[in-house]
Amino acid sequence: MSYIWVDGRAFEPVGDSLDLWLAFLQDRGARQAWLDVSDGAEVCRVTRRDGDETWTIVWNGGIYMLHGAEDTGPPRRHEIDLAGTSAHLQELVSAELRAGATDVRRTALERAAAILASPGDGEEVSDVAWPYFVLPDGASTAARRLIAAACATWPEAGGAPDPAAVPARGDAAVEAALLAIAASVNSARAAEPVE
Numbered sequence: 001m002s003y004i005w006v007d008g009r010a011f012e013p014v015g016d017s018l019d020l021w022l023a024f025l026q027d028r029g030a031r032q033a034w035l036d037v038s039d040g041a042e043v044c045r046v047t048r049r050d051g052d053e054t055w056t057i058v059w060n061g062g063i064y065m066l067h068g069a070e071d072t073g074p075p076r077r078h079e080i081d082l083a084g085t086s087a088h089l090q091e092l093v094s095a096e097l098r099a100g101a102t103d104v105r106r107t108a109l110e111r112a113a114a115i116l117a118s119p120g121d122g123e124e125v126s127d128v129a130w131p132y133f134v135l136p137d138g139a140s141t142a143a144r145r146l147i148a149a150a151c152a153t154w155p156e157a158g159g160a161p162d163p164a165a166v167p168a169r170g171d172a173a174v175e176a177a178l179l180a181i182a183a184s185v186n187s188a189r190a191a192e193p194v195e
Contacts, residue, residue, distance in 0.1 A: 002065045003055075014068075021066070028053075034078045035182040042178065045076050052076075078186055082142045085183040089149060090116050092176040105155075112152040121145045126152065135184065143184040150180035 003014035003021040014024045025033065029049040036045050044055040044066070052071040057064055093112050101109050115122030121144040123132050131148035154177050 002060075002063065004065055004067050006067050006069045034186040036076060036078060037178040037182045045071065045078065080183050080187045082140070082146055082183055082187055085180050086116060086142070086146050086149075089146070089153065089176045089180045092172050093149075093153060096173060108152050112149040115145055115149040115152060118145060122148050128152075139184075140187065143187045146180050147184035150177040150184065153177045 002016050003024070005012040005014055005024070014021055025046060030046050030053075031049060032047045034045055036043050042057060046053040046055065046068075052075070053068050054071040055066050055068040058067050059065075090113065093109050093116070097106065097109050097113070111125060111127065114125040118125060121132060121141050123129065123144075126132075126148050128148075128151065131151045132144050134147060135143055153173055155173065
């Protein structure tokens with residue numbers, strides 16, 4: 001992924017790695033970053049000492065890019081309710097199972113339900129380890145369990161990147177998974193500054 005700062009009509013390349021982007025944010029005085037999946041879009045919000053930024057995913061005919069720009073709108077709330085988000089995800093998983101999900105989808109939903117019911121982080125019933133390593137060391141067991149369950153519920157979209165293959169916003173399972181992923185990521189050291 002390429003990271004680009006957009007200032008009016010000027011584009012300033014930041015780099016093509018997460019490390020370069022994080023260094024860019026730190027140099028600009030970033031104090032906090034969080035995922036925002038409200039309003040039908042997935043963005044990263046950044047609060048600096050002197051203002052706010054919004055980073056948006058852009059498809060550029062073969063690669064995804066993250067474009068950042070000043071955010072001049074009202075301050076954004078980023079509530080973190082792991083228990084409520086987990087209960088909401090569990091309700092939607094159960095509803096989809098009752099509605100008759102079949103084959104691969106049923107297996108994924110059953111795995112998500114087992115992860116959510118786990119007394120630990122759910123790793124013992126998951127078939128993918130990476131959700132457990134996405135969050136930093138200080139992340140809670142509840143956050144790790146929630147992100148793993150959300151990843152298990154995410155609809156399959158094929159192999160190659162294709163913006164048309166992105167699951168549609170508005171689908172209850174997609175919305176619940178996005179909210180769960182955002183809550184998990186945002187909960188990890190949410191009160192700590194980036195620097």
